[in-house]
Amino acid sequence: MRRIFVIFAVMLPIVAAHAQETVYHDASKLTVIGKAVETTKPFTRIDTSCYRFNDKVIDDFACHSTGLAVLFATDSPFIKAKWQTSPANASENMTAIAQKGLDLYIRQDGEWVFAGVGRPDMAKGPDFDRHEGTIVKAMAPGRKECLMYLPLYDRLDSLFIGLADGSYIEPLANPFRYRIVIKGSSVTHGLAASRPGMSYVARFGRDNGLYCFNLGFSGKSKLQKEYAEYLADVEADAFIFDAFSNPSAETIHENFDRFVDIIRASHPETPLIFMQTERRESRNFDTWREDFESRKQAAALEEIKERMKHDRHIYFIPSDDFLGDEHIATSDGSHPTDLGFTYMLESISPKIRRILRRYGIRY
């Protein structure tokens, strides 16, 4: 009798653990949002077999899962994940969670509330590209509606969501409305956001219930015609541009009109909202940078003003207050942190909302 009790006592935790066994579900079968034009691979934002950029780095960035998110509902008490990215090491000005991690929000009283992160494995070695972790555990019973942002600055080769055996998982309808396409530089790419869901694009979308597409290309957003040709194909209610961060003054003068012409050919009256590039903190003491940046800003203003004379659907947002006034809003002098994005959103959100309302975009 005593031996039987001992065996039973030893077995109990095993039985309990079994009841919580994890079953992994392929996330590509769920709702994946954030692609301005559909792609064949599940977590790739632009299909480089359809759109050619003639630039190896741009091609790589096109394959990033930037701005993509998975939507599902479940009654599992925990959410885990296994995912595979590239083996590339994190850039020194961003967290690995933002670069190659996951960022989960759960709907609570109509709001998307932060629930947890999927932490990439930063141990070095051949398996550095394979990550596994618990995002949230010990949740109260009931249905959870989940929004999981995917890596901001890496490709995502596969994603499996781990739930308790016996719990359900189902795709959730996209709750975001209209189609707002945001094309830009590393600022838009979300380089120094702390988590994938903290880019200004993701926050603007979540805060306003708007369906925003992140087309940030770090260092590579120079008003090239290839981007314009892609954007011409996109179905959009509005375009927002962080277009003047990467090109020099000369490139702005050279490329701006052609860029707008190509988009306008297929979107004759869609609002094009151009944001001035931020006043970089790297200008504070660097006279060369000060000159380079102020000439960029002047070129942008000049081109925009000229274009606005003939196009009443072009808008311009000045950037004077994008980084606050305490010189504390960037991770490296150029890239806004979550604090920088907070300042930027405080500046741009009311202005963009006002413009969108003119076009019947209400939320």
Next chain:
Amino acid sequence: MRRIFVIFAVMLPIVAAHAQETVYHDASKLTVIGKAVETTKPFTRIDTSCYRFNDKVIDDFACHSTGLAVLFATDSPFIKAKWQTSPANASENMTAIAQKGLDLYIRQDGEWVFAGVGRPDMAKGPDFDRHEGTIVKAMAPGRKECLMYLPLYDRLDSLFIGLADGSYIEPLANPFRYRIVIKGSSVTHGLAASRPGMSYVARFGRDNGLYCFNLGFSGKSKLQKEYAEYLADVEADAFIFDAFSNPSAETIHENFDRFVDIIRASHPETPLIFMQTERRESRNFDTWREDFESRKQAAALEEIKERMKHDRHIYFIPSDDFLGDEHIATSDGSHPTDLGFTYMLESISPKIRRILRRYGIRY
């Protein structure tokens, strides 16, 4: 004649480059601030041969350059650096710039203004511990007073500052006044700050001209007597504690009185300002975490209230508003980002200043 001109034209850039040749200066010979008790190694915050913590991780953290900064003045038009850290890879919830980089501020009209960062080399390999970079270049002529924060979350084995040949460099007097010792967890350590100078400790010091010491020990700040013994030796005008983030409710009850007793033995009337631990975002949906954290907070409040009955130099700062109310202030559910630290400073700064004024600490 023509040949002479050609030779001269070819030589000119070489001469110009020569004029800007970089000379490296050992930073350990300059003013190094931030050690609450002096240490023998130049960039080590606590000497583990004098203070023993009986914990390998705490010993490692004691050797971090957390909160240390170098002060110097120069007329060089550029500032470069070569430095060596450990080869450890960055943690996934922080930037490598914060972990093992440099963060430079230059005094302008009495304010310390961000000038640039030293970016660690994130390429893998045996030399991953040796970093080199330009922090700011092309500066206008004249004297620059510089404050360079050292790695927040790594040891710093050496640091050399690169200046134009022929320019001067001299130690700068410590401009910060009084001695405010801040002991805490990873929040104090500055884990998710974007740069070394963006920890709340560094910001509070810079914003108020106060000499603050960063004694944050990530995950290892559990009111141990070894810390109290160290703090008893420290000369201080005030102590600030983020003391309730790491220990469980049980550990708080077990260790709190002994911890305060040891400090009080040598600092009978020095203000001890205890901050409640933040309400972690990881509680949002995790019922186990909710229970664990709320019991911790209750234990902290209970111990503090009891102690305040007999000690009128103990203060308590509630944490309800430390992370704002939008669930966007941490990198991973626990660690405040620059945005989180902004919220936290908005809450604690006026309260701490009010307390310090009672003790004649004015700035």
